[in-house]
Amino acid sequence: MLARRIEAAGIPTVVVTMMPLTATQLLAPRVVGVEFPFGHPFGQPGDVDTQRLVLETAVTVLAGAAEPVTRVDIDREWPQPRGEAYRAWQPAEPSPIVALLLNRQGRGSEDRR
Amino acid sequence: MLVDSYRFLPKSFIPLYENPARIEGEDQPILTPFAPRLADATIGLLSSAGLSLSSEQAPFDLDGERANPMWGDPGYRVLPHELAGRPLTMSHLHVNPADIIADHNVALPSDRLDELVAAGRVGRAAPHHTSVMGYQEAGLAAWRNETAPAIVELLRSEGVDGVVLAPV
Numbered sequence: 001m002l003a004r005r006i007e008a009a010g011i012p013t014v015v016v017t018m019m020p021l022t023a024t025q026l027l028a029p030r031v032v033g034v035e036f037p038f039g040h041p042f043g044q045p046g047d048v049d050t051q052r053l054v055l056e057t058a059v060t061v062l063a064g065a066a067e068p069v070t071r072v073d074i075d076r077e078w079p080q081p082r083g084e085a086y087r088a089w090q091p092a093e094p095s096p097i098v099a100l101l102l103n104r105q106g107r108g109s110e111d112r113r
Numbered sequence: 114m115l116v117d118s119y120r121f122l123p124k125s126f127i128p129l130y131e132n133p134a135r136i137e138g139e140d141q142p143i144l145t146p147f148a149p150r151l152a153d154a155t156i157g158l159l160s161s162a163g164l165s166l167s168s169e170q171a172p173f174d175l176d177g178e179r180a181n182p183m184w185g186d187p188g189y190r191v192l193p194h195e196l197a198g199r200p201l202t203m204s205h206l207h208v209n210p211a212d213i214i215a216d217h218n219v220a221l222p223s224d225r226l227d228e229l230v231a232a233g234r235v236g237r238a239a240p241h242h243t244s245v246m247g248y249q250e251a252g253l254a255a256w257r258n259e260t261a262p263a264i265v266e267l268l269r270s271e272g273v274d275g276v277v278l279a280p281v
Contacts, residue, residue, distance in 0.1 A: 002260075011275065027135065036121075096206060
């Protein structure tokens with residue numbers, strides 16, 4: 001994990017992530033969780049208020065975390081319905097690894113709701 | 114509110130993430146103390162969106178990933194903090210790039226960092242930020258032995274006190 005490599009070199013890090021549980025399982029030093037669709041760690045385009053909230057939380061955790069694997073989640077709901085946001089974050093075509101996995105699993109469309 | 118880490122993940126992929134394997138040698142917690150006051154600190158940004166300057170830098174290698182789905186370009190790009198008038202290319206096959214191209218602050222919030230500096234919350238923005246492609250399971254050796262040390266060297270050379278990393 002890149003955050004850990006940078007941290008081990010003596011530079012503090014914080015990870016802003018849609019998957020804070022995974023980041024803490026991998027022992028990221030500081031984690032800020034957002035319940036946003038992939039590709040949007042700081043919010044929607046033009047949503048200055050949310051982008052600033054996430055960044056300000058991140059630097060606050062960066063500067064103030066007293067213990068390793070500190071996690072702080074952001075209490076802000078994504079403004080689109082889940083299904084709409086789920087479809088919107090996905091690329092026009094499945095990524096090469098996803099296409100490979102879907103092909104192996106024998107399901108071509110189940111997850112592209 | 115606790116974030117549901119799997120809310121936007123395809124359901125069939127959840128088992129792949131429930132028990133992630135820790136990398137050898139990275140099985141202990143680590144924390145480097147943040148020494149300065151935040152109001153005096155230099156902050157850098159690092160995005161895994163695969164961003165490059167459209168007219169000045171080569172994009173990340175997507176053809177390599179298409180040819181080998183288990184591979185991701187392990188390189189990195191150094192981006193100036195001031196991005197006005199310098200369009201970005203996003204090389205990433207795993208997410209829809211439209212919103213990040215529309216507003217780079219979605220993934221690399223340099224304008225928001227300027228506002229925190231102007232408000233006195235943060236001392237200054239690093240002169241440069243970095244971007245990687247993020248998808249690195251198969252390229253881990255180059256990632257660890259070349260890319261990570263090079264990024265650390267850049268951060269040190271610019272006196273960066275802390276980094277905000279944002280995977281996409």
